[in-house]
Amino acid sequence: MTENKTNISINNTEGDPERGVTSIFQNFFVEISSLTVFILRFFKEAIKPPYEINEILKQSFLVGYKSLPLVGITGFIIGLVLTIQSRPTLAKFGAESWLPAMVAVSIIREIGPAITALIFAGKVGSGIGAELASMNVTEQINAMQVSGTNPFKFLVVTRVLSATLMLPILVILSDAIGLLGSFFAINLKGSVSASLFFSQIFQGTEFNDLIPATIKTFFFGFAIGIIGCYKGYYSNKGTEGVGKAANSAVVIASLMVFIIDMIAVQITSLFQS
């Protein structure tokens, strides 16, 4: 009836290293099982009508559109820096003409999705964690529940779906802006026309570079959204808990981005071989 996080009390193990290690493992598995229950509940609530379309659109605007300037600036700088840093090495081998294609592959396959996801985790993941935690502390979630609204559906499902849908769009935009940054950097020393630059990019890249990279960003977005919501929804310890929720949402979501990335690379290489 009520919404309680899986709660197993861990005894104080101070001064007993063996029990200390045991309790760390216990805590870890309790947290994993609790997160699994949370994820399963997300799918159950997401499928079940009514659907909170207006709130999903509102959250998509907040997490997507409002993250665009930060993601855009980061993408531009990454494109610019990557080009400037790579140029001397390629010039040594007389392969400077490969610069646009090499930068494009790097940005589209890995750097664009990973950097954008990390920026997104920092901005959106922490924002969701802090927002839900402060709603928890000030009893706003309880208020929603007693007014006959399902807070999980209204707060969690909408935010996770928005994060999952918005991150791939942001990554594609960030990639495009990153390539513009690269074009700008190439033209800092010498002159390359836009048509030549982009034709070299299209020659050097394939759909196989874009599709897996885009698919994995859905998983990045989902992980960032669900961890932010999980940490915020079950935060405790008053105002201290708000900071902790925001902090752990960013740390765990960033770690998850790398873990998912590693798995995605393995799966992609399996298909490509």
Added chain:
Amino acid sequence: MIKDENMIASPIVVEMKHLSKSFENNTVLVDINLVIHKGENIVILGKSGTGKSVLIKCIVGLLDPDGGTLALFGQDINELKEKELFELRKRIGFLFQSSALYDSMTVRENLEFPLRRQLHKLPKEELSQMINEALINVGLKEAIDKSPSELSGGMCKRLGLARTLILKPEIMLYDEPTTGLDPITSKEISHLILEVQKKYNTTSIIITHDIKCASLTADRIILLKDGICAAEGSYKELENSPNEWVHSFFE
């Protein structure tokens, strides 16, 4: 014991039998037995940590009791499915100690939220009318476009009350409605509670430490001690109680 004897004839809206609740090793409610009739104003008094807030959170289903039964409008809430519980909650209002206003929304949106959730296809004009009426009732008409952070503590309490009352609940639960307010605003809130009860014939359960609020609003007072109902009666009965512990609350 009940101020208006006719009240006994009115239907029972809340009934608790041997209700208990613990948190790990801390037993908060031991054996609560309580019957509340329609239209009654019940005040629950007790020292901090005696489980007053836990009791009303059990009533609204925010906490699960460990033992005993709790029936609202004749329905045992432990046996209700999630959907049925959400439906039942539509008949209950809860004024939180912190007011629990949605701070990302304006005053208008705070009032709009429960209306849009419950009465889906309400025309815009009717919605505006209901919001204006609710704000006039609590004297906050001018604050309609402000955000909760711009309101004083008393205004937040009144807005919280307006938001809860806008759906005309049959049972109102007040968790320390006058805590942190000056005596004048506390008196205003107490009078508002009485007005609500008279206007809508609402059943009210009020958790408070404020004896003045209790004297103004209570038909019946329950004193909680060590997880049980230690004393019960009208304000005057308990004020004149020979029991030293009971009497100490009213000094």
